[in-house]
Amino acid sequence: MSTTSIAPATTFETSHSQSAVEVLSILGSDARLGLTESEVKQRQDIYGPNALTDRPAVPLWRQFVAQLQEIVVGLLLVAAVIAALLGEWIDTGAILAIVVLNSVLGVFQQRKAERALGALQKLSAPTAKVFRDGQLCNVAARDLVPGDRIEVEAGDHVPADARLVDGFGLQSSEAALTGESTPIDKDPSAVLAPETPLGDRRNMLFQGSVIATGKAGAVVVATGMETELGRIAQLLARQNTEQTPLQRRLAALGRGLVLLCVALVGIIFALQLARGGQFLETLHLAVSLAVAAIPEGLPAAVTITLAVGLERLVRRNAIIRKLASVETLGSVNVICSDKTGTLTRNEMTVREVHTSATGYAVSGAGYGPTGEFSSLRTARSIAPENQPDLLRALEVAAWCNHARVVPASDASDRWHVVGDPTEAALVVLARKAGLESSSRGELLHEIPFDSDRKAMSVVVAPPNRPRLICLKGAPEVVLDKCIEIQRNGQTAPFTAADRRQLLEIADEMAARALRVLAVAYREDVDATKGVEVERDLVFAGFVGMIDPPRDEVRVAVAHCRSAGIRPIMITGDHPSTALAIARELGIAREDQKAITGRELDQLSDDRLAAQLAKVAVFARVTAEHKLRLVRLLRSQGNIVAMTGDGVNDAPAVKASDIGIAMGMTGTDVTKEASTMVLADDNFATIVNAVEEGRGIFDNIQKFIHYLLAGNAGKIIFMFVAAVLGWPNPLLAVQLLWLNLVTDGLPALGLGVEPPERGTMDHQPRAASAPLIDWRQGLLLLAHGGLSALSALAGFWIVYQGDAAKLADSRVVAFCILAFAQLSYSLSCRSWHVPLLTLGFASNPTLLAAIGVSFVLQIGIVLVPFLHPVFGIEAYPTGSEWLVIVGLSCVPMFCVELSKLFFGRRDAGHEKRMELTRSRSLPTPEEGGIPNDEQPETVANEMAKNSSF
Template sequence: MEENKIRELYAKNDISEVYTNLHSSSAGLTSAEATARLAKYGRNEIKKSQEESEWKTFFKNFISMMAILLWISGAVAMFSGTIELGIAIWMVNIINGLFSFWQERAAKRATDALNNMLPTYVQAIRDGKKAQIDAKELVPGDVFILQAGNAIPADARLITASSMQVDQSALNGESVPESKTTDYAPGEGSYAEANLVYSGTTVGSGTARAIAFATGMNTEFGKIAQLTQKQNKVDSPLTQELNRLTKQLSIIAVSIGVLFLIAAIFFVKYPFAKAFIFALGMIVAFIPEGLLPTVTLSLAQGVKRMAKKHALVKELNSVETLGETTVICSDKTGTLTQNQMTIHYIWTPQNEYKVTGNGYVNNGQIELNNKQLWYEENPDLHKLVQIASLDNDTAVQPSKVKGGKPKILGTPTEACLIIMAEKAGFDRQKVLVKYPRLRELPFDSNRKRMSTIHRWNDHQYIIFTKGSFSDVIKQCDQIQVDGKVRALTDDDKKRAEKHNADYAAKGLRSMAMAYRIVEKENADVTKLTIETAEQHLVFVGLTTMSDPPRPEIYNAVRRCHQAKIKIIMVTGDSKLTAKSVAVQIGLTSDKARVISGDELETMSNEDLREALKGEVIFARVAPEQKYKVVKTLQENGEIVASTGDGVNDAPALKQADIGIAMGLTGTDVAKDAANIILTDDNFASIVAAIEEGRAVYSNIRKFLTYILTSNVPEAFPSILFLFSGGLIPLPMTVMQILTVDLGTDMLPALGLGGEAVDPDVMKQAPRKHNEHLLNRSVIIKAFLWYGLISSAISIGAYFFVNLQNGWPHVPLAADGPVYMRATTMVLGAIIFTQIANVLNCRTNKVSLFKKGIFSNRNIWYGIIFEILLFLALTVTPGLQQLFNTTRLLPVDWLFLFCLPIPLVIIDEIKKWLLYHKK
């Protein structure tokens, strides 16, 4: 790629050519030139994707398919003469739209508060002098200074470097810091050029001077952000499903309206105009006006519950998408692991020691055969701990917050050696007073060693050396065993090589420790070179380290597997490390295939699709390759959640059905691309969020069953009226139907939206992508079970009143007090059967009494509200006229209050027969 060639030129060219190309020098830019370049190149910042204006965001909440259907329904209601009804439907739409906008705006503000990535200030050379400037004003050609702990503000070429190591995990996912020098070396993996540093990464140790060649959106960091921003946003599965449901319900409502129009004309002999208005009223009655607000509130409640579990949801519909996730593509470093290098074992020729306590925890210990040891008790362990602690440039400052992580001033690799020494009881500062450091031979990526020279006594210096096993052992010709130094034999080397290979096979990174004592009379400490100092060393042993898995990851992975959710590791780390961690935490078996980025580059789409069907791990992948994995999974029909914290994860986060970014360690680009942000960076929070997502979808389906149930008894009176040719007076008016839909059904339905998660929800497979909200089970329950029972009871209530007034010897009342009481009883019967139905809908298989009949208080508040509302409709004069109701007799109220009891019992028997017995 052209951009990579430009980057390569800056890496390969002599520094003088770099100065020439950038029209700069070692003295940096002048203030005037810097100002001109700032105008030309723009500020050094990562621009967010063009966000919708607040007005556009506001109005989109009022134009979903269901919202449009409600606007039309309200207009139809007004056209049919029921203006109050039309206004009520529109108010439902307006309130729901305002609520959705408020929820998403609150989430956006919380997200913006988390984003804080690039450094605020940088030390640049301007007009030949050091100047502290805002990092956003850095421009190409600026020379700037770096030291341990600095975030790197731009892509730059190193001019000078001393013991420079850079944590590039935010960019490439690699957990091991990269060594940086002024000499060009291509390195292994992405962004590994030894003399280039990149925006958004962090200096682990050392100091350097660099010249910026790319800033802002022209950096590698910015290019990945642009790749993310170019992706088109697709509707969430829930949005797609609600659109489908809207179409289905619209077809049902219009079809029923047409049937009622024909029936009114041919059976009741209505004129066309009157029949048309009657049919319009029935269409409005069959539109579930409460669906949208209930879905919105259900999602909002899910968002609130997830926030308590450390998952910040940016968009409401993302909640449900998590619930149907079939595959999680997870980054390794910082997501599955702690992003804290930790020593696990120490090996000396005599013993292997176990180091306990994870990460930067100082309360661990070093053990031999499960017995705690202090370093003084074993001369070989003593020497190894001494080398690890003193041949070290990193400082570990205790946290000022109780339970917080110590502050690391240096690299994670050296930090874990300091912590190991502390666990052994080694007092570094006290020992440094006794053996002060005189010189340092800094680490470089060519020899892969670091040495420090100390005063040993009045007559001797001691040289401590640490580094990669292969690079240290070749400088050794002696070995220390049980405190005694002797010649290093071939057998000694083979034993050490075997242990080193065994540790590598476990995904552990080893570091060798050696030393040498030099007589003062034979060497001038100021004149010792790398070649003269790092020879004839005494080999002491190995330390083995890794970035350990998060403690909670084991249970989280197990629960995902129980829930039939596949987890695929996609990391920038090495193949060996990736597989080791995956097997260790139970992500995959040892038989899993590991595909590198180079292999992935040459794979055909068909081969990749086939590989993704089995156990697979992806290692050393570039950002566009991670994106490719996610996209291919989606082409395989999977619902994909992708996790990550680095800028390298952002394209995949944006493409995934649900992107999950880390809030504490995540880059602003990753958080901007994600749908959900974990405020505790805890993978286990994803499992809790998936559980909530599944609960939300289950609750929406329960609500749908509940509201569709009432449509059957609402339609039945009109069916009797039409097909009796008007001999049975209309038992229920359109305004009474809307009383149920927008009045009495609403609050209990909202209570269903907050129903607690079913205990077995994470033991079920994700719902199939082609399984819709309005499925066979919902239709049978709503229309053929609850609906028909409620219809029979409500019509029974109508005839119950007429029976008390002389029917069948007296014709059915078509108007007057008896008719008013009969229609009121139909309305009351539907309301009271819906009380039973809302309780029955709370569980699918489990007994209501086992779950707790009073455990969902919101449903009971809704039940109390609908009873009080019905009472108000029957006794308030103005409402009586509007809704065609009247006062009921005590016997009527007794009849109504008894209705829910047998319905709940019948449903409990059905659940026992269908599920418990099975």
């Protein structure tokens, strides 16, 4: 055979639309002999190894340099250079230490974040059974080539994408690849339409999936990066790591500070020169003031605040892998969630059993054999042992079965499945009624499941009972094989009316997204008659099962709604199943429908974007569809969290603002691509994490407000003094010291403030919202002005135009600016709650920070040998200490009084606005916005921009 007959990759992509004979012919392979060793060697030279390629690792030095490219860090480096030129080595050392610490922490986090493609390779099977020169042998999976004839059986990992050639009773578990919660029935003889979705290609096997039952032969059609798993790897590799909203906001703040510094240097320098100041002295003062305008403690405060928030999140079972993403949680307004294993338990569970005349509800979830039976008609609990028809249906289901359910090896309450999950659900059902599948006796004969027959049967010989055939399968197939029906412990003729009634019950169950199996039996059978034994059966009942929602998710979804977060389900599962789960959880309303992947392919980006706001469920979607949806949502200005556990979720998880992986059931691929891992696989943990994220952002805003208000106070103080023609009220070294002693530690104390109540009662902030908007900018200027006025008042009270008192007035102003900012930090703990309500001791970290900074400032003033270093030429007198203490408290008192006054006014206004809003807004029936999608009220907006 010649390698020139090998088909191009485009043919491989349509293998499902060709017969097995056609695919073998195109690939130049033989269904019985496979390829020769020489052909394999030639093809390996063309296609390379059957492995997923990785991007080259970024060198450590480049990662470190990347950390220095953030604008705030660059501004600090410029400040360090200027401080060094001015001879201020203490400030220079402090700034450089902050920069190095921040960069090291950033590199450390990044080194752990880029292993996704390496984890993908773990899903590749290490060996494969393949025909070479007509002989079946084991080879390394990486040595497979297109055209290789392979064999797979139950328990095998599929080593490459392959077209089925033959097989019997084959089912493949593709949950990690497609999101389908149950194994897929495979049919080698099927020839499908070219546009058939990935999850419906029942004549194909895909790398990364696992054979659940049966045995088959297949021909490899794609290897390495050409497989469906390889496509996901390529999608993952193309996702560049983007800046978080916090990083973008800090960059914008840094640009503003650069412009401010340049303007300050120019204005102060011009004013001082106009007053006759010396050039070098004036330049020294102007540059020092510009350096003082830069909040040196900002990067360290942000990093430590995020790290503290990370530790809080760990205690709430959320593990953040990228430090800068901690704050992003608070901005999330859309959560795109996979269904299987995220919203549901990924454990098939029987919900209902229907016999000839009675329906039973079954409680319990998952594979734990605990649960009760109750009548669907009366909702009363029943004892299964008193229900002969129910017991017979459960016996048949348990005996027609090969699965086992065993407890986990650890001390947890989890159970593991050995075999098909659907069959395991039947085993658990029987155990809930006190039946064991092991009691069926000897297995005499089996007819495995076949996708054409849609049924499976066994012939068993129970102890001391007649041997019987037990059959399970699709309702219509099983009913066609029945001539009798189990009723009240006896058998009766199976009429046409019985058939119509039972099919209606099965259709109604299926409409509620239950997977329906029928079970039937017959006693005194001859096990030697093969398929012919599957006739003249007795109908025993229907079993309805589902992958149930997690108990806590419904409450979590409700919390998302109240917090202004919109949940969307994006899954590879069947539309009806997905929609039923979404409605049960409150994600979708009864009038909403699901959009399928096939429908997505027919929509342009513009048309899809227009529908995104109206659709809550996207089903039968591929990895590419999920990625497209996440990108469109982000392009509309949303902050998107994407949850998932399977390989097919990984590209969308990485492309989202917050990628969330399941820690217990998630694949390594998804975990490595994510920014957050849920240690308990609990959707409710996401809501807890969002609450922490909002609290962290509030804290960052608080200490940035504190830092900039303090720096604004110094600038205003110096500017007004220059305008009034006073002598320099502070020396350059004193300005730099104030920036160092008042900025760092108190900002860190504000960063660990616990989240305030009500953080989840308002809408998420917009992605474009700055750290400091114009209202907050005016407010921090006003607060800084209070400190400046206090210092100006203190300076003039002592100075009063007497040059002999200049040294005394400088030390008084020096202390007022320091102590006013330290006391003001207490008021920065909350935007609107008074300090007396919060309690002085409720943030001991902040109190300790204020105490240390206070001691350092007192030491500068009172320790004699430090006076020459900081230009201090006098000690404050007793009366001057009274002035210092009194004026230092003015900013804090003013802010606290404004909280009390404006807080009462806003509370009254909020009540009036809410009353007006409730009377004026149209109801959903009148054409208004649904209650769960109403925009934020004006009152809430006012509360966010309150008097603080």
